[in-house]
Amino acid sequence: MSHANAALTPRARLRLARLIVDHGWSPARAAERYDVSWRTAAKWAARYRTEGEAGMTDRSSRPRRQPNLTPAPTIRKIEHLRRKRRLGPVPIADQLGLAASTVHAVLRRKGLNRLTHLDRGTGEPIRRYEHAAPGDLLHVDVKKLGNVPDGGGWRYLGRQAGDRNRQTTARRTGQRAHDYEPRIGTAYVHTVIDDHSRVAYAEIHDDETALTATGVLHRAVAWFAERGVTIHRVLSDNGSAYKSRLWHATCNDLGITVKKTRPYRPQTNGKIERFHRTLADGWAFTKFYNSEKARRKALPAFLHDYNHHRPHTAIGKLPPITRLNNLAGHHT
Structure with a gap:
C-alpha cells in the first residue's frame, strides 16, 4: 500500500507509464498531466518497459548497502542477554559497548522489546494460539x-474493622480454627x-x-x-x-x-x-x-x-x- 504522502498510486503509475511507452507522450508532458517531476515520470516508464505492470507496485525503501548495520554475531549476543538474563537495552548496551538506541532497535526488530512477550521459563517469545471455532476447547x-465477613472486609474498612467483623461472623456461624481464630x-x-x-x-x-x-x-x-x-x-x-x-x-x-x-x-x-x-x-x-x-x-x-x-x-x-x-x- 502506498504511503499517505505518495503522489501516485500503483494504478496512476501504470496509466502514467502507458502514456509514455504505449502512446508516445514525452516524460515532461506526462509528468505535467500527473503533477509530478519528469524524472519521476521517466522512472516509472523505464520500470514499465522492463517489468511490465508488476513493476508498478511499491518496493522496500531499504538501501542496497548498509555499512553501519549491526553485525549478526552482535545481534545474537543481544538476543542471548535478553532471553537468558532478561536485561534491558541500557544494561545490554553497556556490556556490548553499543548505543542503547541500537539495542532497542534490534529488540524491536526481533520482537523482544517487551518482557511480557517472553516466556519466563524459557525466554522464548510466547506462542499464542486460538482454536478455530467455539466449543473446540x-x-x-x-x-x-x-x-466476605458480615459488615465488610479489611480491603475497604481497614485491618482493625475487618478483624472485628470476622469475629462477629465467627460468633454467628460458630466456625473457629484449631487456634480459636475466626474461620470465615x-x-x-x-x-x-x-x-x-x-x-x-x-x-x-x-x-x-x-x-x-x-x-x-x-x-x-x-x-x-x-x-x-x-x-x-x-x-x-x-x-x-x-x-x-x-x-x-x-x-x-x-x-x-x-x-x-x-x-x-x-x-x-x-x-x-x-x-x-x-x-x-x-x-x-x-x-x-x-x-x-x-x-x-x-x-x-x-x-x-x-x-x-x-x-x-x-x-x-x-x-x-x-x-x-x-x-x-x-x-x-
Missing part, C-alpha cells in the same frame, strides 16, 4: 476467594471459558470436589448448547478433581476429550488465568460488599456485562458473545 479452573470460609468460583470466543461461565460453591466440578461441567455444557455450541475438548490443570475417575467418566459420557496442562505451567491455561484477574478486578474486589451473600449476588450481572458488553482486546475489542452464533435474544 473449554478452559476450566477454580478461583479461590476468602468469604472460602468461596470456590468454578470458571469455564471458551477458547475461541472467550465467553465465560461461572458458579460459586463451597468446595472444589470432583462431584462439584463435574456438576459445573454438566451445566456449562448445557448452557453453551443453548447458544448453539457443542463442546469437543476440555483443558484443566492437574487438580485432584480433574484427575478423578468421576471427571474422566463424565467427560467420556459427554463426548468430550480430556486435556491437561503441563505441571507447574499455568501459562498453558493462560486464557482462564487472565479471566481470573478480570474477575477479581471487575467483580470480587471492585466495590464494597457488606456480606458474602451480596458479593455472590453480583456475579451474574458481571458475567452478563463481560459476555455481552465488555470489549475484549484479544478478539478485536468486541464482546465475546459476538463470536458465537447470532441467535435471537442472546446478544441483548
Whole structure:
C-alpha cells in the first residue's frame, strides 16, 4: 500500500507509464498531466518497459548497502542477554559497548522489546494460539476467594474493622480454627471459558470436589448448547478433581476429550488465568460488599456485562458473545 504522502498510486503509475511507452507522450508532458517531476515520470516508464505492470507496485525503501548495520554475531549476543538474563537495552548496551538506541532497535526488530512477550521459563517469545471455532476447547479452573465477613472486609474498612467483623461472623456461624481464630470460609468460583470466543461461565460453591466440578461441567455444557455450541475438548490443570475417575467418566459420557496442562505451567491455561484477574478486578474486589451473600449476588450481572458488553482486546475489542452464533435474544 502506498504511503499517505505518495503522489501516485500503483494504478496512476501504470496509466502514467502507458502514456509514455504505449502512446508516445514525452516524460515532461506526462509528468505535467500527473503533477509530478519528469524524472519521476521517466522512472516509472523505464520500470514499465522492463517489468511490465508488476513493476508498478511499491518496493522496500531499504538501501542496497548498509555499512553501519549491526553485525549478526552482535545481534545474537543481544538476543542471548535478553532471553537468558532478561536485561534491558541500557544494561545490554553497556556490556556490548553499543548505543542503547541500537539495542532497542534490534529488540524491536526481533520482537523482544517487551518482557511480557517472553516466556519466563524459557525466554522464548510466547506462542499464542486460538482454536478455530467455539466449543473446540473449554478452559476450566477454580478461583479461590476468602468469604466476605458480615459488615465488610479489611480491603475497604481497614485491618482493625475487618478483624472485628470476622469475629462477629465467627460468633454467628460458630466456625473457629484449631487456634480459636475466626474461620470465615472460602468461596470456590468454578470458571469455564471458551477458547475461541472467550465467553465465560461461572458458579460459586463451597468446595472444589470432583462431584462439584463435574456438576459445573454438566451445566456449562448445557448452557453453551443453548447458544448453539457443542463442546469437543476440555483443558484443566492437574487438580485432584480433574484427575478423578468421576471427571474422566463424565467427560467420556459427554463426548468430550480430556486435556491437561503441563505441571507447574499455568501459562498453558493462560486464557482462564487472565479471566481470573478480570474477575477479581471487575467483580470480587471492585466495590464494597457488606456480606458474602451480596458479593455472590453480583456475579451474574458481571458475567452478563463481560459476555455481552465488555470489549475484549484479544478478539478485536468486541464482546465475546459476538463470536458465537447470532441467535435471537442472546446478544441483548
